[in-house]
Amino acid sequence: MMEATPAQQQPVTKEALVEIKPVTSRKELGQFIDFPHDLYEDDPCYVPELFIAQRDLLTPGKHPFHEHSSLQLFLAWRKGRIVGRIAAILNNNHNVFNNAEDGFFGFFDSINDQAVADALFSTATQWLKKRGARTLIGPVNFSTNETCGLLIEGFDTPPVAMMPYNKPYYLDLLARAGFEKKVDLFSHKIVEETVNDKPQKMMQLLRQRLQQRNITIRKIDMRNFKAEAEKIREVYNAAWDKNLGFVPMTLAEFDYTAKDLKLIVDPDFVLVAEHEGKVIGITICIPDINQVLIKVKRGRLFPTGIFKLLLNKKKIKAIRIIVLGVVEEYRKMGIEACFYGTIMEKGRQKGMQWADAGWVLEHNDLMNNAIANNINGKVYKKFRIYERKI
Structure with a gap:
């Protein structure tokens, strides 16, 4: 893994410009859910999430998470094309139970481009900071009761049910963005x-x-x-x-x-x-x-x-x-x-x-x-x- 470099020290070129937009419509929610299908199109280990299940999970009034907590979905755009996604998640029940001021990011996917990842993390951070969060933790899709963690070893086989999968380059994207290890999770075969x-x-x-x-x-x-x-x-x-x-x-x-x-x-x-x-x-x-x-x-x-x-x-x-x-x-x-x-x-x-x-x-x-x-x-x-x- 490459040594982490602060995002603000990296040169920004016209080609690297990224626009981050909040998801506000049903169409954009569909684009948010579908983005990984295109990103992993040629990956034999990728398993698509069921569209209906993802839609209900992320829709207030459908999943009970939204009764006590909140989130905002964001899409990264470049030249009219979606190049990344992220969810900023404020889990109030987590913070009350753990006496914490944590914010979470989840549903993170990005092309292999640091400018895209940095823009997504920055946007999620600002959204959570305005709501009192002092730490950004992830990837966690709502809480540790749901899908969580970034795959760091075992890229040679597909994930099993209700477990995450991602590209190996995600490790570098997070390291360069200044993230550090909180905890590792093991799966035994x-x-x-x-x-x-x-x-x-x-x-x-x-x-x-x-x-x-x-x-x-x-x-x-x-x-x-x-x-x-x-x-x-x-x-x-x-x-x-x-x-x-x-x-x-x-x-x-x-x-x-x-x-x-x-x-x-x-x-x-x-x-x-x-x-x-x-x-x-x-x-x-x-x-x-x-x-x-x-x-x-x-x-x-x-x-x-x-x-x-x-x-x-x-x-x-x-x-x-x-x-x-x-x-x-x-x-x-x-x-x-x-x-x-x-x-x-x-x-x-x-x-x-x-x-x-x-x-x-x-x-x-x-x-x-x-x-x-x-x-x-x-x-x-x-x-x-x-x-x-x-």
Whole structure:
């Protein structure tokens, strides 16, 4: 990576002039969503986001984030052509929960041109500064509960479901713009041929020991999905509350996410640990739907994308472990091992070839070591969240 150079020291030429415009219309929102499709047109690892999902995510009144916080989308133009995009995000819930004055940038994409990137970051910074932010953090698409991080290692394979992807040159764009590392996130790859079978072999014994303590593990009851989702939300907010940058999900936000996941989830991969009827641990795994979406042109389900989705869903050969956690007082009792053992067992029954366990904070030694030592997972992708002072 090249040594960072302050943007203000770089010469500005007529060719480098960039115009940044706020997104204010439905047409411009469509252009904002579609820009990456053109930027990554020839990239075999690029997976288009579904247009409908992105549109609803970014539209006030559609996604519950907008009930408590705000954002502004910007497009970078040069000579009548879109050359970049960014979202300036003020997450009020994050700042209240963490007693912070942070601003975020997300949905960042740019051609390989420092002048474009600098103009986008400058515009986002000014928007957030006017609203009291003192630090710019990103890329984070609303919060760490959603897609976040810049891919810094593992450019050779497509992203799995709900994980980011970007060009390698983005690292230089951020470094030259004065951003520094805040934290790295790891994704582990667990391959069927090389996975350590110990959790699966010990599963029956562990379950028996847990049952002696009135702890049981079961799969989610899809017939009572709404009630189950509320129990899972409580554990999610309790088990992850000490994670860096965490912000609790509101009931509306969790319901929104749960409804999306319900469309693709396999209940055999959503497990709940209970102690005398109280939920104390959860794991949520989803099929890697990106193996299908990578073939859906420009993220449009209609007219033909929906058929690709339906026809190829059964061909998916990987899962992503999105969430696996236990509330603090119940950790190191074997619940996590039972989760992994059950996932292995069901994955083999369903012909899954590998799993992605991510992301995990770099300093979460308990989880990183457990994945590496207990099931032979290997870190195969790394993501970074950056920051700079405003």
